[in-house]
Amino acid sequence: MINLFVQTDKEGIILKCSPSTTQILGYKPHELIGRNVRTLWFDKKEHDFTKEIYLKNPKPTKNAEARFIHKNGDFLWLKFNTSPRFTEDGIYIGSDTIAMDITKQKEMEKTLLLYKNVIENTNEGIMITNSKNQIVYTNEAFSKITKYCLGEVMGKNPNILKSGLHDKRFYKKMWDDIDSKGFWAGEIWNRHKDDGIFPELLTINTIKNKKGDVENYIAIFTDISDLKKGEAEIRHMAMHDSLTNLPNRNMLSEILTHSIKSAKRQNELMALMFIDLDNFKLINDNYGHKKGDSVLIEAAKRLKLALREEDVVCRFGGDEFIVLLEHINSSKDAAKVAQKINQAIKAPFQTDDHSFYLSCSIGIALYPLDANDMEELIKNADAAMYQAKSNGKNRYSFYSLELSKKISKELSLENILRQSIEKNNFILYYQPKFSIKNSKIVGIEALVRWQSDKFGFMGPNEFIPIAEKTGLIIPMGNWILKRACLDIKEWHEKGLYYGDISVNVSGVQLEDENFSKTLKEILKTTKINPELLKLEITETTLMGDISQWQNKLEEIRKLGIDISIDDFGTGYSSLSYLAKLPVDELKIDKSFIDDIPKDKDACVIVKAIINLAKSLGCKTVAEGVENNTQKEFLKINGCDIIQGYLYSKPVPKKELEKLFV
Ligand code: C2E
Ligand code: MG
Ligand code: MG
DSSP states (O other), X not given: OOEEEEEEETTOBEEEEOTHHHHHHSOOHHHHTTSBGGGGBSSHHHHHHHHHHHHHSOOOEEEEEEEEEOTTSOEEEEXXXXXXXXXXXXXXXEEEEEEEEOHHHHHHHHHHHHHHHHHHHOSSEEEEEETTOOEEEEOHHHHHHHOOOHHHHTTSOGGGGBOSXXXXXXXXXXXXXXXXXXXXXXXXXXXXTTSOEEEEEEEEEEEEOTTSOEEEEEEEEEEOHHHHHHHHHHHHHHHBOTTTOOBOHHHHHHHHHHHHHHHHHHXXXXXXXXXXXXXXXXXXXXXXXHHHHHHHHHHHHHHHHHSOTTSXXXXXXXXXXXXXXXXXXXXXXXXXXXXXXXXXXXXXXEOSSOEEOOEEEEEEEEETTTOSSHHHHHHHHHHHHHHHHHTTSSSEEEOOHHHHHHHHHHHHHHHHHHHHHHXXXXXXXXXXXXXXXXXXXXXXXXXXXXXXXXXXXXXXXXHHHHHHHHTTHHHHHHHHHHHHHHHHHHHHHHTSOOSEEEEEOOHHHHHSTTHHHHHHHHHHHHTOOGGGEEEEEEGGGGOSOHHHHHHHHHHHHHTTOEEEEEEETSSOOOHHHHHTSOOSEEEEOHHHHHHTTTOHHXXXXXXXXXXXXXXXXXXXXXXXXXXXXXXXXXXXXTOOEEESTTTOOOEEHHHHHHHTO
């Protein structure tokens, strides 16, 4: 390190200086001599202030620091010692100064200060340990996160922060990485001073000396509790149904994948139940989605209550739930739970202003007996649920071999049905309707039959549901309508019969946007008077969004076609609902006719329907009339028309023609 020497008089005028000034300040000595030293100070005010004090009390100064101006205009830091010079009489006459350039050191100090500030002010916890892994430094954020101050941890091993959540292998892998790669990064759970644990994102780096020995480890970490909470919330949302807070399909599939594996490994039996609320749609449609939602929430609660803690219940969609029972001993266990669920759902659902009575149909499939994988297990439980529904709802049904045969029959039915539609392998049977007063034919209902090479002669209940499910009902329904129109036209032309003809139409046909266009076309091509055609639509089809049906039916009515509501009494139509629909005829459902006159409730309902029809200005038809007692009851109570085996079964066209005479 080079020093410079400067001698000044008491005013600060430079009298002498060493040649080294050239190296340090850029000036040659002769350029400085005679100049006031003040002109070299960078902070002139500081010079003046120092000088003022100095003049009052000149005494040696040690290690003072100040900035000076280099000849090139830059500033530099000098550290200097000044000794005053006095005459023998003690009068101050000037001073001698020895200085050295400390600019580099100053810059280093500044940088270090900056680092210190950064380290102290960062939100990341920083902990530095020595080669023995003893803590030698921690920053503010470390204390904020861990609740330990530096004094408490100084000299200690960082394992005071261990959460106990990770096993030895975890730490071994971490240290292996640090040793081999020089760093480790990952998520780790640590413990606060107050015992709570928290997740952190941690990086550990090693600092080595020139020889390559580790001198320090630097751990930098952030508390990621909030991030984890957010992640957990997002995961919860993705995996749960927002309405009932039950696990959703995604979660079910995760759980099932896992439980199927473990059942397989441990040779255990498990049951999957597919639960569907019966007629739930009616609540939604008639009382609104809010009520429907609260019923679903309550149903979810009841399902949970009916199950053990470890059983899984999830919302599969709409009004469908899935329950998973692991580790069961036999199908009996599942049956018991199903009974409990049926019971639980049967209790009335109470909302602010309504009580609802619901039931549910449950399909049960067992793993590994009924399925090889998750998809098959759900599919088979679903099929068993449909079985329970068609057995009369409010019950459970096990998946069985017969059911699987039925399903494969349905599949092959579907294929053959498709071909039959192309070949028109259908036949229309006709069942006449009779006036209750004079027993004359007043109408004819077309009922479709199917003659299949493989399955023989089949009634509509066997294939219409499949046709509806597959959409085949549209081309099939069009054929039926056209055939019926052509037949009625023929009878009229031959003078055999002058009444109208009723054709059953499915909800799927009605919902098809082209339906009225098709009707128009059929009327046009067959050239029949639209008044001869009546469409029978079942009451349950017409539930739900009233305005949608109102528009549909009015469109049909505008074409001149009549509308009859079939199987009336099985839905929940109210007078106010019906009054909004353009209806010409109500057909009392056969189930009520079966029970009259013995069953009082059935009698009351039949009478009420007849009165309802009267107040709406509609005719009433009683379907499925099989004996005279029924006929008499209906006659006394004012029913207009009867249809049933008492007079005639549905018959082929040629046989019907014999009845016209
Ligand atoms: P639906 O329209 O209510 O027809 C009445 C059903 O009861 C007919 O059964 C008929 O044969 C039967 N039936 C009539 N009188 C009696 C009786 O006195 N005793 C008994 N035990 N049964 C009687 P079918 O022909 O099997 O039709 C069943 C249902 O299939 C029909 O019920 C209707 O909803 C549907 N269907 C029939 N033909 C068609 C069609 O062309 N298109 C559509 N979409 N559905 C049809
Ligand atoms: Mg009908
Ligand atoms: Mg009917």
